Amino acid sequence: MVRLLTALGVLLVLHMASSYKLVCHMTNWAQYRPHASKFTPDNIDPFLCTHVIYALVTINNFNQIHPLEWNDEQQIGRLNSLKVINPELKTLLTVGGRANVLSPFIPMVAKPENRAAFIKSAISYLRNHNFDGLNLAWEYPGHNGSPREDKERFTLLVAELSKAFDDEAKENRKTRLLLSANVAALRPTIFAAYEVDKISPHLDFINVMTYDFHGSWDGVTGHNSPLYRSTVDSGSRIHHNIDSSVTQWLTLGAPAEKLLLGFPTYGRTYLLRSTANGLGAPASGPGNAGLYTQTAGFLAFYEICTFIPGATVTRIPEQKVPYATSRSEWVGYDDQLSYSSKVQWMTEHKLGGAHVWTLDMDDFGGSFCSTGAYPLVNHLRMSMGFPPKPTTTPGPTTTKDPVSSFCQGRPDGLYVNPADATTFFQCYLGNTYLQRCQAGLIYYDSCKCCNWP
Template sequence: MKVLLVASLLVACFVLSQGSTYRRVCYYTNWAQWRQGIGKYKVSDVDPHLCTHIIYAFAYFRDTDGEIYPIGGQDDIDSYAALVALKQQNPDLKILLALGGWNFGSLKFSNMVADDVIRGQFVKSAVTFLRQHKFDGLDLDWEYPGSRGGRPADKANLVILCQELISAFKADATATGKHRLLLTAAVPAGRGTAMAGYDVKPISESLDFINLMVYDLHGGWDGKTGHNSALLPSSADTGDDVYLNMNETAAWWNKSGAPKDKIVVGMATYGHTFTLHDPSNSGVGAPAGTGPGGKYTGQSGFWSYYEVCQDIETGGGAVEFDDESKVPYFVKNSLWVSYDNKRSMRLKADWLKAEGYSGFMIWALDLDDFNKVCSSSAKRYPLINAIIDQLGEVPATTPGGETMTTSGETTSEQTTEQTTEQTTEQTTKQTTEQTTEQSTQGTTDGGGEAFTCSGKDNGYYPHPSDCSKFYQCVEGRTFESSCPSGLHWDVKVNACNWPELAGCSV
């Protein structure tokens, strides 16, 4: 019996007899428990059904002997156990341990991978530590190979490290009869940093998936306002800044050798603050320095989403939406905040679905409105749920053996924010592989028939003379796409399907 291969995808990238879904990868930070008031976040605040993977950030290791250790000692160990216990409520949940992070830096990684003996000790320590604390895998958060004190040889040595880790994980699974430990990595958005430190194709062969850190793209360090996590470029971008956005970053990693079914795109539940030099000049690219820290998060130039939405709701400011980059910003006197809201998250979900990437990654759980303190939050974790609702997933099992389930919420949240949310708006970025944007006057096939989206509702439409093609209409604009080889467009489910199930007869 043949089953539906792809549902609810613009481009059917996952061709699996078992079905398809999206990875929902969420970072849990071990320092959020020390915040005060509504900012305090503990394992008891975690929804075990919200994410498919939770990554505990962070643990460290010694570069003298490769031994991994918890930063917070027994407090971290207790938190490990509490997170793993969530699997009693959701047996499909995967808990991973992130190693490194920004504060850990690059030098110790560089030292460890350069020494064959210490690297071997590190690999053994990884297996022992993960099994001891019942983790499901390891997330390498090396920031960054070849940079910040690293060496040019880091690029090749990272490949060796990944190969040795995955080999050890496979051997451990064979020896113990347990599920193989997962191996993932968090990687940068900056093209120069990525080119210097990552041999993308060979590391992709060892990694189960790759988390793209497509945030912190702009901040007060730029001396001007800019978006923290733009979907698309802005006309204010110059030089290499035109590549600092979600679409360009994901495309570069894919073209460099990371398959789309391993690319997980990072999304931020926080914003960056700026102080405008001149409040009368408040657009994107306006002269500005680093802004204030949040009341609860306390980091200069950094606000959680719940801090942003609270400040918006006090009044006195204005929310603008950048139609070029598809993200909002908030201006209040000299305060300028780049952040994401439910509208931008839905647009990013639409883009992710259209491009065929394997899922999204959240930094971080404790920065969304997990306590529902803002009146605009109709449910806990409004940003994360906006993505999940927009993707409209179904349960499935991936080829690597990971079972991933949904939160059980399939209807889109339609609440009103401070700005007017246009929930039917779709991204209009021209895709670079299978989708070709046509003019609003219509497209013409070989037989001379013209198709136009003018006057049509947003949505999908069959090609009039080719069963393997279809159109997407977005605000009157026409996008022509092709199904993967051998599949036809199925109007019954708005997805590519086996020809005998699609029933196309043009």
């Protein structure tokens, strides 16, 4: 009976994991960070996330998709080449940014013909560059110079994109392109920016940006991404937390299975004004810029790893998150334990999964935190119940032995390696990829998976 219950429990976890999305953002500006913090698509583990979103391109004056970096198309090619290693990986392209301080969405959504030109350009760009979908990042309709009418115009854009994606897939007999959006977490912004019940049916998933709830702009210390409100919150700040934000999206009509909870891989920092150093302590401004991210009031997780050894770490029990202080600096951040608490909340509320901002601010190379590559995202994946990842080789085998020709003439798929049960072959387009099971596991062809002996 115990074995049966254990087996059922494992099956339940695997079923939950199979229905979850783990969507990970990467940024094209991370390539300019110095030394070990420089990040490109070559640093991505193709089996870590279910979806990877490339940020960011923009919209030009002709309502066309337009790259922002000189090597965007080169980086995009390298990102999408990861799908040769993991054919199950989905990639999306984020469009957003600013043009002359304003969002390029503002003039684009203003007229039907502008939206039509953008949609045509988007489909062409996505197909030509082997993307699986489009992610909209407008911060925000009806804000920052955007007129109130843009709330309804955003709904029109989303509906028109969705229909165009449907029509294009049917016409060309292709898999339909995905459509997602990064959306606000603060209640006043949600109300002013979105017709939630009208946009939700047209989006495949919705990335709720449940971070930046607090920062140096508050004048007092507060956590970047708390799960619940704290006793020091008052006024509108009682809603500056994940529980309140996601509950509002649900109340306004968003289906739980389409909402993805945001997991930040960075923290917000403060300079303390006095000897008080708890939650809600007076702050004189942003904390010092990190050596690698070089932005005041902000530290990537790999920078926080080097901050913590000389700091005092305190957990906020009511908010399920930690902060660290050292002399006059205060940083609120996420760690593996806070990620676990958020996954539990996510599961209880039957959300569709998680999205990570960003891959390039986790310790992606494993050189800062001494806990291996991607300590946060790997822990998130495990907490969500995903099975162990295969260990990949950089590309097809090239040695002149039977392994290199194993997949020639075979259908794409996974195959037993008769010489080593801890590895297996992945065939794709005639190429042979040698994959390794996680330590202690062996490959079983019956389930096409690695499992305990």
